Amino acid sequence: MKTASIAAGSIAGTKLHALASAPMEGARTISANDHIQLALIGAGGQGQGDTKTALEVPGVKLVAVSDCYEGRLEHSKELWGEDIFTTKRYEEILQRKDVDAVLIATPDHWHKQIAVDAMKAGKDVYCEKPMIHLYSDGPEFIETAKSTGQIIQIGSQRVSSKIYIKAKELLESGAIGQLNMITAYWDRNSSIGAWNYTVPLDASPETCDWPRFLGTAPKIPWNAEHFFQWRKWKAYGSGVAGDLFVHLFSGTHFITSSKGPTRAVASGALRYWKDGRDVPDVMLGIFDYPEGFNLNLRVNFVDGGEESEGFLFAGSEGTMEISWKGVSVHRSPREKGPGYTVNTFTEAMQARLLAQYDKKYPPQHTGQSYQNEEMYDVPPGYSDSYDHFANFFEAVRTRKPVVEDAVFGFRAAGAALLSNLSYERDAVVHWDPVAMKIVEKG
Template sequence: MLNRRNFLKVAGTATAETLLGPKIYALAAVQTTPPAPITTNDHIQFALIGAGIQGQADTKVAVQVPGVKLVAVADCYDGRLERSKELWGNDIFTTRDYKEILARKDIDAVLIATPDHWHKQAAIDAMNAGKDVYCEKPMIHLYSDGPEIIETAHATNRIIQVGSQRVSSMIYAKAKELLASGAIGQLNMVTARWDRNSSLGAWNYTVPLDASTETCDWPRFQGSAPKIPFDADHFFQWRKWKAYGSGVAGDLFVHLFSGTHFITGASGPTRAMATGGLRFWKDGRDVPDVMLGLFDYREGFNLSLRVNFVDGGEESEGLIFTGSEGTMEIGGNAVSVSRTPLQKEPGYILGTFTEAMQKRIYETYREKYPVSHPSGAPSPGYEKYVAPAGYSDSYDHFTNFFSSVRTRRPVVEDSVFGFRAAGAALLSNLSMERGGVVKWDPDSMKLV
């Protein structure tokens, strides 16, 4: 597997070995320095807190990283603790109470994949216990969570990385390079979508047949949420309620913000407006299944986001960066650039002038723009850069995290980046609640 940050250099090549077609290139992972061997002292033992869909998926990737071992799992449902032993061995320590894990001296780091409303407390408790933290997105559930997590990371000198894997992706690294090189000219618009059309994609996750107050630690699960009688749907399909989750904004918009911020280098929007509603999945949930958001960036571009859980087709995700000289699109584990240089030559109403005036205008134009493309843009064309088969940005993201745990060097997605991405995403929920435009200061990370 590939480790972009520490050992591998992402490069576009056009050799006979990597050329896939006319102007379609393989992204080559070039080994620049041999990886250092993992010594006994460099081995990392970690624990999983929250063994649901994302927690189990994350852990399956994390344990592939050399020198890393899962030793403990905490979850509020007994069935998932049993499943963890099936997946990773009977010697795995399991508990409903994650504080039992934090009390262990043999655990170096924790992976937090709880419902959103537990992210802050679990992360803070872990850092105060001396553990490094990989926290799933969105980092926050409430705006007040962000400063508390950031301050605790600074006070404890703990590593915390947020789990939006695009920040470690070779595809996004190539897109960042292309944008910075002027491949599409001056950026003015980013359009992104993440549409779905399935019941499971709309968070109607399966509820086990043994769900009850005996197999589920309902009081612990509720945490800071409003107290209600046991409800299996709330427990296993928690993303459908704002008491535990953050809606499509916190689940999906945050990924699109993370990618946009990484590629552009922007800290976040200054204004936001969102609309949408509960159009189809009227099953008791209190969050929208369709959301559209518009965001202003002081860097000179606008961001348009869309999530639609009733799109009538297959799941679709992608980002399009529009510039003055072309467009750049990310989708299908590839990034492509389509160039149409900005034309400045005389046209349109020129033919309505006299022939003498037309001649004078052309002569003036040739003196002012002596090159074939006066804008200085690259020649028109299409290029596509494709990741190697089987490439996993999730693997790279975990490799980067565990490398930071070992070296104490900064992570690729720290708590400030995570707060800026999640804070921007949750502006959409706030805008819909208020019914208007909301303002955000991306530097101080505060609502205006």
């Protein structure tokens, strides 16, 4: 919708809007024979949180859980009932005929194999971000989705958010003119936020399937920190780029309709958490987009304040800011005149320049007053995660395309992992966002 501020003449005031709070199609009445039977693979913090949200969508039932730690299987029964089937072997879940879809929330290095196995077993897949751990994961993800016809949605929920949908509409309508720069950050200042997750007191090779957890990772002796705090090591996770940058890439690509950057450079280091981890706790990245804008990203795990996130789109006619609560557009009239230094010339020259300027840019008056600020807020308690799951389950029922398929997921994760590649190489790296491939410059 083009508002008055978008068509701005003279500018004044602020206008507030409430984003629509209509329920998703997934919230419609569901018949008894239309229920979706869901299984969770990877029952850590993200997996349990995702499942609780997924089960809020009408017509969804959890029937099975897989995890490599016995304590989480036991807790799954505490949460969802003694009749829940539990196993350390996800293959047993894929063999079950009563499972329609799986939710994958394992460490990153397991995403591809489990998703591929699930699709080949006839299961639809919701896979947490980042979709890939290695660039070689992407093509197999995409090809398997295509060859099996299974639904796969990647779990960067922003592409289902009412906030991001509105931001996309505003940008396309010309609300801020020509986009030239996006600046985004996600900072934290807590130990848990820095991936120092709790290790249970009974952690041992007896309660944890260590060989299965390692999978394709280097074979090392039992290590409880690696098992429960896996994001701190690149053998299992993808660092701040895969954990947090990928959210910002997903949002950027959705709002701008871009397939991704062509050039990237990143810097960072282990500035504070020197606890054995091998991925940075501070990272900054700069990315060039073929559409004509730059993206600047930052993560700082010890920022001296509360957890915070910022997302600012700068255009030729204004700025658009996204927060957890909504989206706002700010516009200020560009200063006009012959230049800052005109008053350093003779009065005769000043008069000639001002006359010339007035002739070229005659004063305009429309008789109207427009808002310089538009704010769009979501209702209290709004959950984009709920909407993302509702979109997924609606696709499972209708077989219509999801909002974040494997191609979108590969492009978002592929762009994010450019940061790690640049950091490791200490060099600029290049990416073909259409072909989804690293471009090696000779």
